[in-house]
Amino acid sequence: xPEPTQAERPQSDRPQTDRAMIExxxxxxxxxxxxxxxxxxxxxxxxxxxxxxxxxxxxxxTLLRMIAGFDNPxxxxxxxxxxxxxxxxxxxxxTNMVFQSYAIFPHLNVEQNVAYGLKRLKLxxxxxxxRVEEALAQVSLTGLGKRLATELSGGQRQRVALAxxxxxxxxxxxxDEPLSALDKKLREQxxxxxxxxxxxxxxxxxxxxxxxxxxxxxxxxxxxxxGGKIAQVASPKEIYQRPVNxxxxxxxxxxxxxxxxxVEENAASLVVDTLGFxxxxxxxxxxxxxxxxxxxxxxxxxxxxxLWDNATAKFEVAGKVVERHYFGEITHLxxxxxxxxxxxxxxxxxxxxxxxxxVGTPIRLAYDPEALVAMAD
Amino acid sequence: xxxxxxxxxxxGMTRARRNALLQSESVQxxxxxxxxxxYALILLVLPILVVLAHSFWTQHYLDIDHTFTLxxxxxxxxxxxxxxxxxxxxxxxxxxxxFTVILAYPIAYFISFHGGRHKSLWLFLITIPFxxxxxxxxxxxxxxxxxxxxxxxxxxxxxxxxxxxxxxLYNSSAVIITLTHAWAAFAILPIFVSLEKVDRTLVEAxxxxxxxxxxxxxxxxxxxxxxxxxxxxLIVMIPTVGDYVTPKLVGGKDGVMIANxxxxxxxxxxxWPLGAALSVTTMLVVSLMAxxxxxxxxxxxxxxx
Numbered sequence: 125x126p127e128p129t130q131a132e133r134p135q136s137d138r139p140q141t142d143r144a145m146i147e148x149x150x151x152x153x154x155x156x157x158x159x160x161x162x163x164x165x166x167x168x169x170x171x172x173x174x175x176x177x178x179x180x181x182x183x184x185x186t187l188l189r190m191i192a193g194f195d196n197p198x199x200x201x202x203x204x205x206x207x208x209x210x211x212x213x214x215x216x217x218x219t220n221m222v223f224q225s226y227a228i229f230p231h232l233n234v235e236q237n238v239a240y241g242l243k244r245l246k247l248x249x250x251x252x253x254x255r256v257e258e259a260l261a262q263v264s265l266t267g268l269g270k271r272l273a274t275e276l277s278g279g280q281r282q283r284v285a286l287a288x289x290x291x292x293x294x295x296x297x298x299x300d301e302p303l304s305a306l307d308k309k310l311r312e313q314x315x316x317x318x319x320x321x322x323x324x325x326x327x328x329x330x331x332x333x334x335x336x337x338x339x340x341x342x343x344x345x346x347x348x349x350x351g352g353k354i355a356q357v358a359s360p361k362e363i364y365q366r367p368v369n370x371x372x373x374x375x376x377x378x379x380x381x382x383x384x385x386x387v388e389e390n391a392a393s394l395v396v397d398t399l400g401f402x403x404x405x406x407x408x409x410x411x412x413x414x415x416x417x418x419x420x421x422x423x424x425x426x427x428x429x430x431l432w433d434n435a436t437a438k439f440e441v442a443g444k445v446v447e448r449h450y451f452g453e454i455t456h457l458x459x460x461x462x463x464x465x466x467x468x469x470x471x472x473x474x475x476x477x478x479x480x481x482x483v484g485t486p487i488r489l490a491y492d493p494e495a496l497v498a499m500a501d
Numbered sequence: 502x503x504x505x506x507x508x509x510x511x512x513g514m515t516r517a518r519r520n521a522l523l524q525s526e527s528v529q530x531x532x533x534x535x536x537x538x539x540y541a542l543i544l545l546v547l548p549i550l551v552v553l554a555h556s557f558w559t560q561h562y563l564d565i566d567h568t569f570t571l572x573x574x575x576x577x578x579x580x581x582x583x584x585x586x587x588x589x590x591x592x593x594x595x596x597x598x599x600f601t602v603i604l605a606y607p608i609a610y611f612i613s614f615h616g617g618r619h620k621s622l623w624l625f626l627i628t629i630p631f632x633x634x635x636x637x638x639x640x641x642x643x644x645x646x647x648x649x650x651x652x653x654x655x656x657x658x659x660x661x662x663x664x665x666x667x668x669x670l671y672n673s674s675a676v677i678i679t680l681t682h683a684w685a686a687f688a689i690l691p692i693f694v695s696l697e698k699v700d701r702t703l704v705e706a707x708x709x710x711x712x713x714x715x716x717x718x719x720x721x722x723x724x725x726x727x728x729x730x731x732x733x734x735l736i737v738m739i740p741t742v743g744d745y746v747t748p749k750l751v752g753g754k755d756g757v758m759i760a761n762x763x764x765x766x767x768x769x770x771x772x773w774p775l776g777a778a779l780s781v782t783t784m785l786v787v788s789l790m791a792x793x794x795x796x797x798x799x800x801x802x803x804x805x806x
Contacts, residue, residue: 192709194705194708194709213708213713214705214708214709215708215709215710215711215712215713215717216711219709220709220710221705221706221709223702223705223706225700225702227700227702227703227705227706229703229706229707229721230703230725231724231725231802240707240710240720241710241711244711244712244716245711288706288710289709289710292710292711
């Protein structure tokens, strides 16, 4: 049985409170007839690493900028830390931002950049210096304080931007695609570091990204957005395993879609008939709205396993390999199943020789019915 | 045969060398600037050398005594009239560049930050005064500042003054007002360009870190537009020191500047060597002042951090 509690279980080991840090209520942002954000409602919890994920133009950056105060909702309200943000300018909000371009002040050195926001607080020279040092240490930049922004690498600039925001000890740290300008290796390293940093400082992080792996790897919860609307809010695992619709499923990696006929529907589950997988009983997704007699079943390519030789499984489908793509540690097989209009895509590790299966070989695939997820048509 | 056999590789080598020479970047660069360079050499460097040479000679009625002397410089630097004229010129040009920059900055800022889609229209509007001759623009200031001018009749009409003021025209203030107006566009453009280069996210970052509009302007926008301010100040300052037409037309007796004295030496007084010495002195002083201005603005910029 799938575990419904899984969705609510945070990935982090640090205890989180369930108190709301950011509340977004029916927020709409229109530019003339175009709605960049359309009636978005969302609660982000205290101490949470939250990601806004979606393709470009989905409204995620607009939402982030409205939380920061650089843009205002056309209608609806935003509150941070229980306080309404209406009429509060960006410079008086308890949020700080890491900009996509980092926005490091070119006329100041690293120390002066980090101390920029502290100057106004009049902390005194020693306290200010101590906090700057602390922030630089947090992002592993100790000793680079006197460097100019122009003398820094992309990764270092990113760290300066992070330190400059963290030193303000905001309630919420907003990150606007902070890793998109870095190369792949550095990006992966920074993902781990960002996550570790968030755990250490315990500040609520709101990350905007279009990279699904980044969102899955770093977040406690993710909001997937399309066309100005929030499609699903859940933990990375729930989003990946139980996407509410085809759009979400497609955006988060590969998914095989199979047409299904609804045979039986009750409050918690669905029984559907499919051509390839036969009759299947699955959990009914929360947002499921029946639209006629049809539905779509989805299964991730890695949840289909090749059955070698005479091995059998309780649930299996038989077909024929029509394409094979080699990716180093894994192989993608495209398998035609009699009765299915589209062939299934299967991801198999290369431990057992999936990379040597000749095209045209008859093949049997095992699956777990729990891996089949029902989506509204 | 032998000679030809030896000659061919030699010829080949020169050709190779010539090709290499033509392909080298510096040679190509020199080739590109050579027309302008020759032009500048003939019309700028040579005249300056002629002036420099004259400044060390002496005028003897109709001909010039070519023996080396520093007498002209002694006169230029010690005669009270030339000293006063030089000081006044420096004072006027400094004041003009100060006010021009102060007045141009908000205009450039507005166009750059709030010009929206109409930036080029605004810039175009700024160039409109240049459609008329400079003389006409100076003359129109005469109409505004004169005894029966627009300003006087306006002030009288409002009952602020009883009789026309003569303090408006024919003095150094009139020169300052006229020059400030005339040079505005030359200050607006460099400031506009440097403001355009200021990354708008930097201003957002400053706001995000707690700065209000004024603070973020003083701490980010202004320091980053300093190069534009420096070039605007220099563009206005250097030519206005030697301005000749404006003081002649609106300066009266109190508004005479060093260029008028230089003109007199080359003209009516017919003492080219003294005129040359005055020119060279002015050039040196202007260079020093320009250098000092750059240093002062840089120091202010550093202070702003």
